[in-house]
Amino acid sequence: xxxxxxxxxxDAEPVRSIRTPxxxxxxxxAGQATSQFLRGVKNKKLIGGGCPVCGKVYVPPRGSCAVDxxxxxxxxxxxxxxxxxxxxxxxxxxxxxxxxVPYVCATIQLDGADLGLFAMVQEMPYDQVRIGLRVEAVWxxxxxxxxxxxxxxxxxPTGEPDVEVKQNIx
Amino acid sequence: MTAADTTDxxxxxxxxxxxxxxxxxxxxxxGPVQSAFLTGLRERVVIGVxxxxxxxxxxxxxxxxxxxxxxxxxxxxxxSGTVTTWAWEPNPRPNQPLDEPFAWALVKFDxxxxxMLHAVAASHDEMETGMTVKxxxxxxxxxxxxxxACFEPVR
Numbered sequence: 001x002x003x004x005x006x007x008x009x010x011d012a013e014p015v016r017s018i019r020t021p022x023x024x025x026x027x028x029x030a031g032q033a034t035s036q037f038l039r040g041v042k043n044k045k046l047i048g049g050g051c052p053v054c055g056k057v058y059v060p061p062r063g064s065c066a067v068d069x070x071x072x073x074x075x076x077x078x079x080x081x082x083x084x085x086x087x088x089x090x091x092x093x094x095x096x097x098x099x100x101v102p103y104v105c106a107t108i109q110l111d112g113a114d115l116g117l118f119a120m121v122q123e124m125p126y127d128q129v130r131i132g133l134r135v136e137a138v139w140x141x142x143x144x145x146x147x148x149x150x151x152x153x154x155x156x157p158t159g160e161p162d163v164e165v166k167q168n169i170x
Numbered sequence: 171m172t173a174a175d176t177t178d179x180x181x182x183x184x185x186x187x188x189x190x191x192x193x194x195x196x197x198x199x200x201g202p203v204q205s206a207f208l209t210g211l212r213e214r215v216v217i218g219v220x221x222x223x224x225x226x227x228x229x230x231x232x233x234x235x236x237x238x239x240x241x242x243x244x245x246x247x248x249x250s251g252t253v254t255t256w257a258w259e260p261n262p263r264p265n266q267p268l269d270e271p272f273a274w275a276l277v278k279f280d281x282x283x284x285x286m287l288h289a290v291a292a293s294h295d296e297m298e299t300g301m302t303v304k305x306x307x308x309x310x311x312x313x314x315x316x317x318x319a320c321f322e323p324v325r
Contacts, residue, residue, distance in 0.1 A: 002242060003202055003203070003206065003242050003244060004242060004243050004244060005206055005244050006210075006215070006217060006244060006245060006246040008210070008213060008215045008246055009206060009209050009210050009213055009215065009217065012209050012212070012213050013209075014202075014205045014206070014209050015200060015205050015208040015209045015212060015312075015313030016199055016200065016205060017197050017198060017199045017200060018197070018198060018200055018208065018313065018314055019195070019196070019197050019314070020196045020197070020198055021193060021194065021195050021196060022193070022194045022196060023191065023192070023193040023194075023265075024191070024192045024193070025189070025191055025264075026189070026190040026191070026192065027187055027188070027189060027190065028187060028188055028189070028190035029185060029186075029187045030185060030186040030187065030188075031185060032183075032184075032185060034186075035184060035185045035186040038186055039186075095195055096193075147186055
């Protein structure tokens with residue numbers, strides 16, 4: 001296709017692309033259960049929600065048990081260490097990522113919890129992370145603690161022997 | 171998950187809340203016809219395209235809306251025109267062209283046969299179908315529809 005351009009722009013450097021950012025401004029309301037959890041996190045404590053029927057402990061808590069449909073009325077302290085139950089290696093760089101690829105995102109079942117927490121695993125070569133690996137939380141400095149899960153920078157290996165991970169199927 | 175006491179503070183019942191922004195920083199290429207239009211805006215001229223039937227479309231389209239033929243004759247039109255219809259915006263939202271109440275209007279540029287949607291900086295009393303308006307160019311232009319800050323009435 002050969003375009004005929006008006007003289008006024010014939011010699012101008014042509015525009016080739018435009019920025020079309022899409023932005024959504026929300027206000028996130030954490031709810032009772034997650035607010036309580038985040039207040040705990042500010043003190044480096046992980047508090048799960050325990051189901052009064054089946055006894056399962058949810059971390060982070062959402063306020064109800066997905067199996068029994070009842071409020072998780074129990075407050076249960078769980079450890080800041082646990083076991084990798086599944087993971088993936090991220091190889092794609094994207095905007096806003098804040099960490100160099102490749103890195104590992106894992107689901108970590110904290111000791112005392114029945115639901116996995118999603119977090120990064122670092123201080124170990126990405127190709128050595130495995131299911132059953134024992135890991136512990138690395139917290140930000142105490143003066144940076146706030147009501148956010150960003151308080152946990154990542155998890156790192158504890159050096160304990162691997163444990164067997166059972167499938168968690170309902 | 172981020173919810174901080176320090177941002178907006180907890181609600182009266184102790185529930186935390188915090189701003190949550192989701193943003194996708196897209197960039198897209200524009201193709202030769204839109205390129206001409208956007209280059210024109212950066213150079214403070216309005217560019218349309220002549221259709222198969224001789225009508226001038228502004229903003230320009232790549233293909234004829236009736237015959238689907240590829241269109242190649244880009245033409246310059248005036249930076250003033252006529253409001254063909256409009257709607258009042260009493261409560262402008264963030265990122266809209268103007269902060270004060272304004273009109274969304276379809277403007278047919280002089281020399282064009284189709285209309286383009288943009289904002290008109292005028293009072294509600296001034297707004298009228300058939301009124302003459304002129305482009306207010308943005309001070310800093312980069313080849314974007316925002317290079318037209320808005321239209322303003324020719325009084």
